Amino acid sequence: MIVKEQVRTEMSADGAPRETFVINIGPQHPATHGVLRVKMTMDGEYVVRAEPVCGYIHRMQEKMGENRTYAQFLPNTSRIDYLSAMTYTHAFVGAVERAAKLQVPPRAEYIRVITSELNRISSHLVWWGAFLLDLGGFTPLLYAFDDREKILDLLEGITGSRLTYSYYRIGGLCNDVDDTFIKGTRAFVAQMRPRLKMYRGLVTDNIILRKRLIDIGPISKEMCRKYGATGPVIRGSGIPYDVRRVEPYSVYPEFDFIIPTFQEGDSMSRYLVRMEEMAQSLRIIEQALDKLPAGPVMAEKVPRVLKLPAGDYCYAVEAARGRFAVRIVSDNKEIPYRVKLRTPSLSNLSLFEEASAGMLLPDALALMGSLDLVIPDIDR
């Protein structure tokens, strides 16, 4: 029985009193992807107010950035968003290279693109499986992980790690790729395309899933802009913002790919954006493999003790979750003065409080799943 003092009588918008109670989703909960606590004030099944409480996995990465040299901070970048680790390392390494005016050889750039896109696919597969798990479909997770194992095996062959790769170095890569990787990646692309088609037929077109996602959790363009939401959230609301297209970096201008954008702004749009992005990543990988030039993978003169000139430098990439940007403030020492990590999940989650007011609990959780949060990304 609910103890009396926990039930509060509030005045609802139309003046009628209603009784609300507070329920905690998390921090240990099957639905929150990481340690996130959401304090939900509920009126029966309706969410009156959902307040995310973050900080359970706060590791103070930005302070660590002030205690280490640039090369020593590099492994930290993988641990911020472990599912999309390559792209995060890319941002940091890109910022340092931009500041130090290092010229990365083209072969390294192409390999960076290939590995980043493989990482993007594996991150989206995890999101897809976990999202469906939230909605009660237990089986697609295992199918997604089956595909993901193949990606992890490919990347393990060249980097040595399965999840938090520290593959990029300041100036290039730590080692080159071999034929096994290239052949394996082509084989993977060939077998992934029919799998994506199967997922569309089995899952995306399933009527129960469509009823759960269509028109659920609408996020308007204005809300995205005001909160700084990026990635599939903003692309699912009709704004085709993708850092790879708007602020191109690396060799992305060389590739021919579509930015999937949907107008409705509901959970189904965000879901479809990510499914399409996986197909587009496969296209980019194929084109990059076709165009992969020969040459060295490391820049020629990378100073052993790297000191960046004083000032601040930014670099942004399109990670799997949205726009990840690194801002390095340097005072001409080998240790950065300040490293600021702008993570996409924080901005994406900040609109949850406003977007979920008045929704039913299962719909609010479907909305949260469609935002694709990784909590260490928020807390750093």
Next chain:
Amino acid sequence: MTSLSKTVSSLWPEPLRLVLFLVGILSFVGLNAAYLVWVERKGAGRFQRRPGPTEVGWAGLLQPIADAVKLLSKQLIVPAGADTTLFRVAPLLMMSPALMSLAVIPFGPSLAARNINVGLLMIFAFGSINVMAIMLGGWSSRNKYAIISAARVVSQNVAYEIPMLLVVITMIMVTGTMNLNEIVLQQAGAFWHWNFFKVWVNPLMPVTFLIFYICMLAETNRAPFDMTEAESELVAGAYTEYAGMGFGVFFMAEYANILLGCALATVLFLGGWQSPIGILPGVFWFLVKMYFLIFSVVWIRWTFPRTQFYGLLNLSWEILIPVSLCTLILSSAMMKLLHA
């Protein structure tokens, strides 16, 4: 088997026969509840392209025993502030109606514990008790997740009892009796005599079966209608605070209810123990049909995501009830025409 029971019933008095049946049903339900877990886990594994339990015993067959030992060895915690009597009684309340209802199901030509004339009515009378059991379990746990789940259970089960009863009324009209033994005997012959195919009496008979099946899934709180224990939202729903064997009994009771539902579907629609080829009827056919239905229940669980709560209720109130009313009216019209 039939001659043995005949011998037994002719030589020995009635109470002994009842005790034998009691022991039989209890062990049948117990074994099934345990090994349906094994079927579910193996099935889930195979649908998810992995082997399922393989470690304990050959092909994991001793896994349910291991799980039972584990659950028995855990401490039975009653949360502080919970209503202890109701908390302890709720699992029992869920298990007993299933056990009692199985007393009237005819497993074989003379394998029904009690041949009651209103057997069907009795099953549905007892079936409503398990709604109360989950509600009491959730409410007495003093846990917000459990209470939300208890509230959901009541609305869901009330919504789905109505089309189920309408469908059963249709079947009673078609068969003319509530005695389950008689219903099975009416379906003698090859498979086209089964109630499922009697479309000249009720043109929507396959739809009727489908409605019964969906309502059975919803009444037993199986996916895709498992809002009450929606894991990703409410942890374990009404069962959150139950530990050890309390949870084990809820678990077993869920499988006992599935067993009862599938057995009832077999008797009402698929001919019970009648054989599809007209020869050698017996308990074997009953078991084959029942387990086929149970396998389909397991299959559906691992295939579909969960509906939203209002989607679930809308399905019942807006679709199933009108359709089952239609079948009722249609069957009565057809029967009037046939008799006229």
Next chain:
Amino acid sequence: MSTNGLQPKIDSAQPASPPAAPAVPPKAALTTGQQSTVTSHQTPVTSDQSSVTSQQPTAPNPPSPVPSPQSPIPNPLAHLSLPFHGVDYAAKGYHVEATVAPDQVVLAAELLDKEGLSLDTITGVDWMAEGQMEVVYDYFHPAKALRVVVRTRIPRDKAEIATIQKVFPGANWHERETHDFFGIRFLGHPNLTPFLLPEDADYHPLRKDFAQ
């Protein structure tokens, strides 16, 4: 393949970094309805890769010209009242920058909001040697390549500044985080409680004098 709304993306995507005119905003692809009429669902991308690429000419990547010191750096926000000036994007990573007084940050936010920019992040930098805290506001434009940085300096021992939360609601969390790390108080903020640090934290770790 049906091409309703599908523009060849590659032509409009020139890299924004060279100091030419600001990049043409990329046309939105697949702006049709989501379920059945979205082109990407209907395009046989999954089956025949070559047919797709052959329809879209791959533009060769133009080499990014190194800006000569004499060529002017464009300033798309020159018309605003605050002192925005253009910055070499290839060297720094942002396009426009302004250093404003602390009481002008809300005005800057409003001007940039009218221009259609979105809030990227808010952070601080502790210049202990100069006795000042720098508050840095990053903005980005969701349709074109335009990164704007607004900086301001406030005294370190009385670190207070107005909140821009009314203009950009997303600033709520960024300002809480900056307060957590630096102790900067944002006047007018509805809920300046610890965001990432524990609820009872009274220390500010990113200050340079934070004891180890």
